[in-house]
Every structure is written in C-alpha cells, then in structure tokens.
Amino acid sequence: MKVPLLDLKAQYRPIRAEVMAALEAVCDEQAFILGAPVADLERDIQSYVGVSQAIGVASGTDAILLALMACGVGPEDEVVTVPYTFFATAGSISRLGAQPVFVDIKPDTYNMDPALLEGAVGPRTKAILPVHLFGQCAEMEPILQIAARRNLPVIEDAAQAIGATWRNRKAGSLGQAGCLSFFPSKNLGGFGDGGMVTTDDQALADRVRMLRVHGSRVKYVHEAIGVNSRLDALQAAVLRVKLKYLEEWTKGRQRNATRYDALFKQANLLGRVTLPTVIAENRHVYNQYVIRVSQRDQLRAFLQEHGIGTEVYYPSPLHLQVCYKDLGYGPGSFPYAERAAQETLALPIYAELIEDQQAHVVETIKKFYSGS
Numbered sequence: 001m002k003v004p005l006l007d008l009k010a011q012y013r014p015i016r017a018e019v020m021a022a023l024e025a026v027c028d029e030q031a032f033i034l035g036a037p038v039a040d041l042e043r044d045i046q047s048y049v050g051v052s053q054a055i056g057v058a059s060g061t062d063a064i065l066l067a068l069m070a071c072g073v074g075p076e077d078e079v080v081t082v083p084y085t086f087f088a089t090a091g092s093i094s095r096l097g098a099q100p101v102f103v104d105i106k107p108d109t110y111n112m113d114p115a116l117l118e119g120a121v122g123p124r125t126k127a128i129l130p131v132h133l134f135g136q137c138a139e140m141e142p143i144l145q146i147a148a149r150r151n152l153p154v155i156e157d158a159a160q161a162i163g164a165t166w167r168n169r170k171a172g173s174l175g176q177a178g179c180l181s182f183f184p185s186k187n188l189g190g191f192g193d194g195g196m197v198t199t200d201d202q203a204l205a206d207r208v209r210m211l212r213v214h215g216s217r218v219k220y221v222h223e224a225i226g227v228n229s230r231l232d233a234l235q236a237a238v239l240r241v242k243l244k245y246l247e248e249w250t251k252g253r254q255r256n257a258t259r260y261d262a263l264f265k266q267a268n269l270l271g272r273v274t275l276p277t278v279i280a281e282n283r284h285v286y287n288q289y290v291i292r293v294s295q296r297d298q299l300r301a302f303l304q305e306h307g308i309g310t311e312v313y314y315p316s317p318l319h320l321q322v323c324y325k326d327l328g329y330g331p332g333s334f335p336y337a338e339r340a341a342q343e344t345l346a347l348p349i350y351a352e353l354i355e356d357q358q359a360h361v362v363e364t365i366k367k368f369y370s371g372s
C-alpha cells in the first residue's frame with residue numbers, strides 16, 4: 001500500500017470540471033493581472049477570515065514582506081519572531097534590512113513561547129511576528145497584551161493556518177495584519193504561487209495595495225518604492241472554486257487527526273510517539289499532523305521503504321542557518337526549537353486519506369519500534 005505525504009490529484013479529480021470552467025473564463029477574457037477574479041477572491045477571503053480588507057499578492061512570502069513594509073519596518077528595526085518556522089518568516093524581515101530577533105517555541109505546540117517575548121522586545125522593536133505553525137494559532141492573548149503595552153503591531157504568519165481559530169476568531173483576523181499563502185501544499189492551495197494580506201486597518205490595506213504595484217496609487221505616479229507582487233487572475237479563479245470546499249477539506253483533516261490519535265493509542269505507542277497538542281481555545285486545521293519521536297531519521301527511512309511519505313518541518317532552525325551566522329546565535333540558543341528540529345515528523349493528513357492508509361502508517365511505526 002502506498003501512502004503519499006500529499007495527494008493533490010485526489011483533491012483535484014472531483015472538482016476538475018469546475019476549475020477548468022473558471023480557468024477558461026479567465027482565458028476568454030485575456031485579463032491576467034489582478035482584475036475581477038482577484039477582487040472577487042479578496043471579498044470571499046474577507047468574509048471567510050472575518051476582516052474588512054484583503055489584498056491579493058504574489059506569494060505568502062510577499063504577504064509578510066508587504067505587511068511589514070506597510071508597518072514601516074526598515075533598516076535599524078527589529079522584528080521579534082520564532083526560529084522554528086519556514087524560512088520566509090525571517091527572510092522577509094531581513095529583506096527589508098531589519099533584523100529578526102528570535103524567541104524560542106513551546107515544546108508542546110511548537111508555537112512562540114509568550115513568556116519569552118517580553119525579554120526580546122527592545123527599543124528597536126518595530127513589530128511582533130508570531131507564526132501559527134502547522135495549522136494551530138499561537139497563544140495570542142499574552143502576545144497581543146505585550147504588543148498593546150508596547151504599542152507594537154502584531155503581524156500573523158498565517159500561511160499554514162487558513163481556517164484555524166483562536167477563541168472563535170480566525171487566523172488572519174487576530175493581529176494588525178494576517179499573511180496567507182496559497183502555495184499548492186497549503187490548506188487552500190492554488191496552481192502556483194499566491195498569497196494574501198488580511199486586515200481590519202483600512203490605512204494599512206491601502207499601503208499594501210499601493211506597495212504591491214511599485215508604490216503607485218495612480219498609474220505612473222510613485223509615492224514609495226514598492227514591489228511587483230500581484231495575485232494573478234488564473235490563480236484567483238482556481239482559489240475561488242477551491243475556497244468553497246475548504247471547510248469540507250478541513251473537516252477531513254480533523255477527522256484524520258482524531259483517527260491517528262485513536263490508532264496510536266490503540267497500538268500502545270504513546271510511550272514512543274508524542275501526538276500533537278491542541279490548546280483548548282484553538283481550532284487546529286492540521287496543515288500538518290506532526291508527531292515527535294526518537295530515532296526520527298531512521299523511522300522516516302523505514303516508512304519510506306514501506307511506501308509511506310513523510311516530511312521533516314524543519315530540519316534546521318533558522319538561527320543555525322548559514323545566512324544568519326552574523327546574528328550571533330549558536331547551538332543551544334533555542335533548545336526547544338533545536339530539539340523539535342531533531343524529533344518532529346509530519347505524517348500524511350490530507351482530507352482524501354482513507355482509514356486503511358492511516359492504519360498502515362501506524363502499524364508500520366509500530367513495527368519499527370518493535371524491531372528496535
């Protein structure tokens with residue numbers, strides 16, 4: 001039995017005709033950059049996330065970059081974030097000449113430890129950038145409190161968390177701005193790159209809209225040095241179709257997560273495998289179902305031999321990356337991030353996964369630990 005990490009073909013098959021019709025409509029118009037499909041998607045995302053403004057951009061990375069730019073982040077500034085995330089979180093800060101300042105994660109949720117945040121905020125801090133990792137919101141209450149006390153904007157990296165909620169409020173609506181990614185493997189994935197900034201702040205939204213077209217509100221009049229980062233109409237057309245199914249797919253992911261939890265318990269593996277922890281006030285959307293194990297790399301190879309796809313998110317925390325040598329961190333700076341990088345493994349969790357496949361995953365993990 002084969003169990004791939006992700007099966008986008010299985011997701012595509014039942015919606016193929018609908019997607020093709022949407023693509024055809026854009027091709028017939030021959031209007032590819034922004035335009036009506038993007039404006040329509042922006043409205044759909046506004047109502048899904050529960051914000052008054054949404055701005056389509058070229059990627060999740062650019063959503064972070066543009067949200068930070070709109071908050072005035074530049075050289076000499078610091079932005080506080082986590083070292084255990086996809087590179088884009090910190091890379092976007094550095095692209096603006098600002099400096100990422102890392103705080104460690106919590107060992108159970110892999111999200112920012114708010115207890116460490118206060119100590120990382122200094123006179124040069126310009127924003128706080130928590131990540132809702134794997135599809136679960138960071139602990140927003142203390143983060144928002146510290147930000148309010150220091151009068152700092154919170155930019156949410158919600159790239160993995162569309163549809164996740166904290167106290168019944170959606171990811172992307174909790175801080176000053178939220179950053180979504182439509183990379184194909186995200187819960188709402190396009191047929192290429194895409195992203196969106198979400199906010200309730202009209203002035204911030206206007207700045208992002210200006211910055212995504214070379215800092216221009218009026219054609220050929222440039223009031224700031226922006227970038228070329230627009231969502232294209234073909235992506236928006238695909239995403240509008242797929243957004244209609246997002247809740248159904250999310251429920252599928254949640255059902256599969258519950259099933260894994262039960263299967264691991266039944267298999268008596270809880271001494272070997274640490275399951276994902278979900279905070280009571282959160283709705284987890286499982287962009288990834290991540291377990292923590294010892295002998296992670298050997299287990300991963302064993303699963304691969306048995307036809308099971310897995311992934312390591314992320315094998316090296318950002319403070320140990322070559323490009324961040326000059327930040328002055330080293331091994332031991334963020335012990336929980338470093339430990340997670342050694343021990344976590346993402347299992348297949350996509351909505352179309354069937355129970356037999358999940359049973360095969362758990363049995364194979366059982367076999368690995370019985371043999372060792």
Ligand SMILES: *Cc1c(COP(=O)(O)O)cnc(C)c1O
Pocket residue numbers: 059060061062085086088089131157159160180181182183193194195
């Ligand atoms: C995917 C991702 C991004 C970047 O999104 P892209 O659309 O690939 O540019 C940023 N942060 C996190 C946590 C991500 O998972």
